[in-house]
Amino acid sequence: xxxxxxxxxxxxxxxxxxxxxxxxxxxxxxxxxxxxxxxxxxxxxxxxxxxxxxxxxxxxxxxxxxxxxxxxxxxxxxxxxxxxxxxxxxxxxxxxxxxxxxxxxxxxxxxxxxxxxxxxxxxxxxxxxxxxxxxxxxxxxxxxxxxxxxxxxxxxxxxxxxxxxxxxxxxxxxxxxxxxxxxxxxxxxxxxxxxxxxxxxxxxxxxxxxxxxxxxxxxxxxxxxxxxxxxxxxxxxxxxxxxxxxxxxxxxxxxxxxx
Amino acid sequence: xxxxxxxxxxxxxxxxxxxxxxxxxxxxxxxxxxxxxxxxxxxxxxxxxxxxxxxxxxxxxxxxxxxxxxxxxxxxxxxxxxxxxxxxxxxxxxxxxxxxxxxxxxxxxxxxxxxxxxxxxxxxxxxxxxxxxxxxxxxxxxxxxxxxxxxxxxxxxxxxxxxxxxxxxxxxxxxxxxxxxxxxxxxxxxxxxxxxxxxxxxxxxxxxxxxxxxxxxxxxxxxxxxxxxxxxxxxxxxxxxxxxxxxxxxxxxxxxxxxxxxxxxxxxxxxxxxxxxxxxxxxxxxxxxxxxxxxxxxxxxxxxxxxxxxxxxxxxxxxxxxxxxxxxxxxxxxxxxxxxxxxxxxxxxxxxx
Numbered sequence: 001x002x003x004x005x006x007x008x009x010x011x012x013x014x015x016x017x018x019x020x021x022x023x024x025x026x027x028x029x030x031x032x033x034x035x036x037x038x039x040x041x042x043x044x045x046x047x048x049x050x051x052x053x054x055x056x057x058x059x060x061x062x063x064x065x066x067x068x069x070x071x072x073x074x075x076x077x078x079x080x081x082x083x084x085x086x087x088x089x090x091x092x093x094x095x096x097x098x099x100x101x102x103x104x105x106x107x108x109x110x111x112x113x114x115x116x117x118x119x120x121x122x123x124x125x126x127x128x129x130x131x132x133x134x135x136x137x138x139x140x141x142x143x144x145x146x147x148x149x150x151x152x153x154x155x156x157x158x159x160x161x162x163x164x165x166x167x168x169x170x171x172x173x174x175x176x177x178x179x180x181x182x183x184x185x186x187x188x189x190x191x192x193x194x195x196x197x198x199x200x201x202x203x204x205x206x207x208x209x210x211x212x213x214x215x216x217x218x219x220x221x222x223x224x225x226x227x228x229x230x231x232x233x234x235x236x237x238x239x240x241x242x243x244x245x246x247x248x249x250x251x252x253x254x255x256x257x258x259x
Numbered sequence: 260x261x262x263x264x265x266x267x268x269x270x271x272x273x274x275x276x277x278x279x280x281x282x283x284x285x286x287x288x289x290x291x292x293x294x295x296x297x298x299x300x301x302x303x304x305x306x307x308x309x310x311x312x313x314x315x316x317x318x319x320x321x322x323x324x325x326x327x328x329x330x331x332x333x334x335x336x337x338x339x340x341x342x343x344x345x346x347x348x349x350x351x352x353x354x355x356x357x358x359x360x361x362x363x364x365x366x367x368x369x370x371x372x373x374x375x376x377x378x379x380x381x382x383x384x385x386x387x388x389x390x391x392x393x394x395x396x397x398x399x400x401x402x403x404x405x406x407x408x409x410x411x412x413x414x415x416x417x418x419x420x421x422x423x424x425x426x427x428x429x430x431x432x433x434x435x436x437x438x439x440x441x442x443x444x445x446x447x448x449x450x451x452x453x454x455x456x457x458x459x460x461x462x463x464x465x466x467x468x469x470x471x472x473x474x475x476x477x478x479x480x481x482x483x484x485x486x487x488x489x490x491x492x493x494x495x496x497x498x499x500x501x502x503x504x505x506x507x508x509x510x511x512x513x514x515x516x517x518x519x520x521x522x523x524x525x526x527x528x529x530x531x532x533x534x535x536x537x538x539x540x541x542x543x544x545x546x547x548x549x550x551x552x553x554x555x556x557x558x559x560x561x562x563x564x565x566x567x568x569x570x571x572x573x574x575x576x577x578x579x580x581x582x583x584x585x586x587x588x589x590x591x592x593x594x595x596x597x598x599x600x601x602x603x604x605x606x607x608x609x610x611x612x
Contacts, residue, residue, distance in 0.1 A: 154342055160311055161344035161402075163331040165358035165409060179348035 024234060031227035043224035044232075053229065056214030063127070063203075063210060064196035067134040068189040071142040074135065076185070079146045080177055083155045097143040100136055105201040109133065113205065124206065133202045138192035145191065149184020150177075190240035197236055261320075262287040262445050263308070263413055268317035270303050270469075277303045278469045281317070285413075285447070290439055292448040292456040295466035296492070301449045304466075305415050308447060310334050321412055337406030341418040343398040345390040351401050352377070352386035358409035376404035379438060396427040403435065407442065414439065414446040420455065432459050453493045457481060465489045482538075487610045490536045497539060497579040498610070503531040511535060511607070514575030519551050520607035527609075534610045539569065541606035542581035544592075545599040552604065558596045572600065 034042040047053050082093050100108070112133055117124040135142075155177070162172045178185070203210035211233065219226040261284040268281035278300040285291050293301035306312040308319055310331035319327045326334050345354050355376050356369040364372075377383045380400040390398055399419055406414060416435070420428040436459050439446045450456050456463050457477040465472045465480060465488070473480060473489045484490035490498060504510040506524040510517055513535065520535070527533065545553055559578065560571035568591065570581045581600060583589070592598055 153347070154344065157340050157342050157344040158346065160309075160331070161338065161340060161405075162346070162357075163311075164309060164334075164336060164338040164415075165405070166332045166361040167357075168332055171361065176346055176348075180346070 024231075027227045028231050031224055031231055034224035043228040047225050047228050047232070050225070052214055053218075056209050056211045059209040060197050060203075060211035063130060063134055063208075064193040066127075066131045067138055067196050068142075068192050070131055070135045071138055071188065071192055072185060075139070075143045075146050075188075076178065076181075077173065079143060079150055080155065080173065083147070083150050084159060093143075094147075097139050100140055105137065105199075106205075108136070109202050109205045112202075127208060130202060130206050130208050133206070134192075134196050134199065137199065137202065138188075138195045141191035141195065142188040145184045145188030146181060149181030152184075153177075153180050187244045190244050194237045194240045198233060260287060261285070262289070262322060263447075264318070264320040265304070265308070266318045266320065268304065268307060268319070269315045270300070270307060270312060271315045276469055278307075278314075281469075281471060283464060283471070283474065285445055287445055288443045290436065290446045290448065290459065290461045292450055292460040292463045293466055294450060294453060294456040294463050294493070295472075296451060298468075299466040300469040301451075301464075301466050302417055305417055305447060305449050308413065309336055309338050309415055335409065335412045337409060337411035337414045339399070339402050339406050339414070339416045339419045341421050343390070343395070343402045343422075345398055345401055345405070347390055349389075350386065351382065351388050351390070351393070354390070354401055355405045355408050357405065362409065372408055376408050379407070379441075380404045380434075394427075395423050396431055399423065399431060400434070403438065407438070407444070412445070414444050416446065416448045418449055418451070420450075421452075428455070435459070457493070465492065467492070484536065484608065485611050487534055487536075490608070490610055495539055495580055495582075497537045497577075498534055499577045499579075501533055501535045503527045503529055503533060505529060506531075509604070511609075514577065516554055516575075518554075518607050519604040520609055521603075521605040522607070522609040524609060536608040536610055537579070537602055537606050539580040539582040540567075541602045542579070542600045543583075543602070545601050551601075552607070553599050553601050556598055556600055558592045558594050558598060560594060561591060572598075 031043050032039045032041065034040060034046070078093070082090050112129060113124060115121060116129055123129050158176055158180070159172055162176050167176070197211055199210070200212035200216060202208075204213045204216070211229075215226060215229050215233070218229060263283075263285040265281055265283045268278055269276070270278040281300075281304055283291075293304060295301050303312060307314050310326070310329055310333075314327060317327070318325055321334070321336075345351075346357065349357065352373045355373045359369045359372060373386065374383075377386055380403060382397060382400060382404075385393065385397065385401075390401070393401065399422075403416075403419070419435070420431055423431065432455055435448075448456070448459065457480070460477055462474060462476055463480045464474050467488045473485045475483070480489065480493055484493060484496070487498065490496045499513055501511040501513045501518065503524060504512050504517065506527045506529065509520045509522060509524055511520055511533070512518070518535070524533075554574050556572040556574045556579070558570060559573045562569040562571070563585070566585055567582050568585050568589065570583065570591070572579045572581055
């Protein structure tokens with residue numbers, strides 16, 4: 001590479017880093033200035049002493065975990081079946097999984113409220129509706145991660161090999177397919193978790209305790225604590241990404257029989 | 260006694276007839292190969308025995324029990340796949356013991372059988388390895404052990420050596436055959452490689468466009484092909500159109516030269532056109548004065564193939580091949596030379612179609 005080309009590469013990379021990190025660094029520094037003239041973690045201390053923060057944060061973690069479980073139970077069998085027996089529906093299913101990108105969350109939540117706020121589907125107060133909503137919102141990430149994982153193994157041949165050895169569908173799914181796409185499932189799970197932790201509209205309009213609505217409320221009330229909460233939120237998302245990378249790095253190399 | 264019977268099997272995919280009127284009886288302990296080009300229906304037939312495809316018509320009978328509609332996991336059939344299909348999340352020992360685990364056999368029984376199988380495939384020290392740590396040949400041996408561990412009634416092998424390099428292919432096919440003989444298990448082997456089928460099988464089923472062209476021992480298939488397809492697909496063969504001169508005396512004419520065949524031609528009449536076939540190795544240069552089956556030819560090309568030298572000849576308008584064993588003192592003609600070649604009457608085959 002020419003010297004001038006290398007200089008420009010560095011220039012754009014540094015510009016990108018500044019663009020992404022400067023607001024974060026500024027927020028972090030601001031969050032340390034809760035005590036006048038002193039750098040301290042006071043805002044963080046106050047945040048962790050606030051029961052509303054703990055409640056919102058804990059609920060979001062709970063919603064995140066439940067969303068992941070529901071997502072795995074729905075999308076693993078679906079993606080597996082589409083790959084194995086219903087290839088003709090693949091395009092249609094992929095289109096459906098992308099709908100949450102196309103339909104604004106606010107439209108989606110009003111649809112949920114209207115549909116499920118009167119009999120026979122009176123479940124608007126149930127956390128199940130929130131979990132269902134989160135499952136739909138995380139669908140593009142979860143489904144695509146699983147589908148990518150399934151693409152890396154020879155689903156059909158592995159299934160047939162297991163069948164010829166006497167395995168039933170449950171055994172095939174839980175002992176053969178799931179363990180071989182665990183990295184993909186973990187990726188989807190952590191992405192879903194990050195989505196749920198930062199999601200505001202669904203929790204706000206379905207009136208459920210969660211981290212993002214608490215943060216929005218906090219911004220209106222205080223100065224330093226919202227900055228600390230934002231940093232915590234970022235740290236959590238990045239931790240999720242880090243774990244995905246960590247598991248991804250440990251994945252075995254492609255073996256014969258895989259694509 | 261028939262161990263596996265396929266009766267009037269047909270398989271249709273939409274408008275396409277993949278397999279039609281397939282009938283075959285396999286004896287216990289027999290090694291039968293399905294041989295044919297891609298798309299001839301050999302794998303589809305194998306998959307119907309395994310239960311992965313359900314025949315549109317016909318019956319699959321194993322040990323006098325009809326299994327046509329049984330699910331694959333309800334049949335006691337072992338299968339080895341081209342892509343090995345080892346479970347990547349399991350060690351070699353776990354892969355081999357998987358089937359027995361499914362059938363809820365005791366841990367001790369599984370351990371003992373896994374050890375037996377590992378010894379059978381000479382991978383005693385690889386029990387704790389994972390599939391990605393093995394070579395292709397080793398993976399396929401593990402796949403074979405896994406398929407055999409359940410003591411299946413029939414072993415099905417779907418082009419198991421296609422993904423391996425030539426040298427390993429040859430050694431592994433001998434190993435597969437030795438294991439099959441040792442265990443006395445009935446085996447159905449799918450391949451498009453005629454050399455593989457000829458070398459490994461008790462009987463070969465040659466298939467073309469979903470139908471059986473010929474069933475026979477490797478010797479019969481090679482030496483006495485019944486159809487033009489079998490003749491052309493198995494080995495190199497010289498074919499030409501000939502005219503029947505005298506059916507009673509089994510005389511034919513090709514480009515004005517008279518040839519004598521050993522084949523019965525009772526259904527032919529003088530003047531009928533037939534396809535004749537002669538293997539390249541059945542030709543010899545005329546060493547002394549001969550009268551029967553002598554063909555004048557011109558040397559068109561000479562190709563050295565290692566143990567064999569292939570000579571391309573022009574006989575009238577026909578291009579024939581002649582194979583002769585290589586030896587360091589072989590005196591070969593030059594390209595363009597005129598020569599005379601001959602073959603025995605038994606070498607001149609008259610094909611059915």
